[in-house]
Amino acid sequence: MKTKPQTSDLAHRSAPDRLIDAATELFYQHGFRAIGVDDIAARSGVTKTTLYRYFDSKDDLAAACLTRLALEDLDELMIIAKRFPDAPLAQIRAIVTAAAAKVAHPDYRGWLLSNLEVEISDPDHPIRRVCKLYKTRLRDHLVExxxxxxxxxxxxxxxGLLLLIEGAGASWHSLGAAGPAANLTLNFTLLLQGHRTGMGAA
Structure with missing residues (x-):
């Protein structure tokens, strides 16, 4: 996850951006259910009335937060593809390397899309819909x-790649960056070796 703007920077952004910045930061630090619209309004410096002018509910604001993060991640995939236009294996390595770097970052607190997704049981909730769409697009890109x-x-x-990346993020919550997440790159190498020798073709 990219480092988000600090609260002191929010005054220079539009009201919707300030709300999304503040909500993203709060959701990342505390989760979805622990944060209310009062918290978001206070952090953003935007009134609740203005919040509801742009977003119908906290659910919709959370979906906007995740949509922006998803688009940023998809943009990263396109940047990697352009960096290695004729080397798809190098693209895959770069994707895993980027994921490993995020997990190792001192400010990492898990993959926000998955963090919020697990708090919601309703499959039609805006959060779940955004997560499903993003992860479907990510999987399609990896398959291609x-x-x-x-x-x-x-x-x-x-x-296998998705399981490794999601697993690294999930394990971080209990075991930190020094746990299974530290072996993301190694296990990626082993996964590739298995597929190269035909294990993945079974």
């Missing part, structure tokens, strides 16, 4: 990149 790299089972490899 693995296919371009000529792996025999691109979908299986993509699923």
């Amino acid at each position: 990149t693995a296919r371009q790299a000529d792996f025999a089972a691109p979908a299986a490899l993509a699923d």
Whole structure:
């Protein structure tokens, strides 16, 4: 996750951006259910009346936060693709390397999309809808990149990558950056070795 603007920077942004910045920071620090609109208004310096002028509810504001993060992550994928236009395997390595760097960052507190997703049981909730759309697009991108790299089972490899990345984020909550998350890159290498030798084609 990218470092978000500090509260002192919020006054220079539009009201919707200030609300999204503040809500993202609060949700990242404390979770979705622990934060109310009063907290967000106070952090952003925007009144509740103005908040409801732009967002119908805290749910919709949270969806806007996650949508912005999802678009930022998808932009990162496109940047990586442009950096290695003829090397899909290098693209995959860069994606995993970026994920490992995020997990190791001192300010890391898990993958916000997944953090909020697990708090919501309703599959039609705005948070769940944004997460499903983003993760579907991420998986599709990984499958296509693995296919371009000529792996025999691109979908299986993509699923393995997602399990590693999501697992690193989930394990961080209990075991920190020095736990299983520290071996994300190593396990990625082992996953690739398995697919190269045909294990992924079964």
